[in-house]
Amino acid sequence: MTEKIPMKRIATYILLLLCTLGAQAQNDTPSPSPWSVGLHGGWTSTTLSRYNASRIDEAYSALGGFEVGLQGAYAFNEWFSLRANLSFMQRSHRMDRNLNYLDPVYTEHTNAYLMLPVLADFSFGGQRLRGHLLAGAYADYWLSDRRKGVTYWMTDYYVYFEPFDEERTFTDEDVRLNAGLAFGAALSYPLGDKLELGLDAIYYYDLTSHHRGNNQLSDPRYLNTLSINFNISYTL
Secondary structure: OOOOOOHHHHHHHHHHHHHHHHHHHHHHOOOOOOEEEEEEEEEEEEEEEEOOOOOOOEEEEEEEEEEEEEEEEEEOOOOEEEEEEEEEEEOOEEEEEOOHHHOOOEEEEEEEEEEEEEEEEEEEEOOOOEEEEEEEEEEEEEEEEEEEEEEEEEOOOOEEEEEEEEEOOOOOOEOOEEEEEEEEEEEEEEOOOOEEEEEEEEEEEEOOOOEOOOOOOOOOEEEEEEEEEEEEEEEO
16 A cells, blocks of 8 residues: 655755745845946035236135936945046136125126046935945046136226126136035935935045136136035936
């Protein structure tokens, strides 16, 4: 007679089979892609640091602008990744003359730049809301400078004030390709398996001057920009 197989042994076989299939299914599940791409946009505030050639009656202040662009990232693990952004960014500033009779005189520079920062991204936190520390470097290219404001001209008896609005022509004294350091902080929140929403605050600090001056006088000028932007990324 055929010996019956005990139910406990059958249950053991079934349990072993289910464990084997579960382990195999887990091994066959593809790991998340390390690549992600996205869009970002937000607000900028820029100040100008100028030395040597600036008049004592000139005061420089920040102007706001905007930023839009593309971004990409590669995650080495859950806490470290590299990010790169390609952005159109306004880095604008204002100059005021503060002598008594020249108070109406000012110039606003609306500068457009193409920015390419590469940032190390150190992340921390839970599975949902995560914090990020960012640090890296960038290169930028000066696309345009639109100037508007009020200028003046004088005669022997009168001072005349005249508004202007013009696209400035670059000269040999301008340095259009520059570089600097970038650092900041960010928050991210997943919207599903593939989408993630983020908020970045990044400070761009120029290391190279945007103006070389002339043979008679060196006139270094540096831009420092705070960028606050929202972004949405998709894991490939």
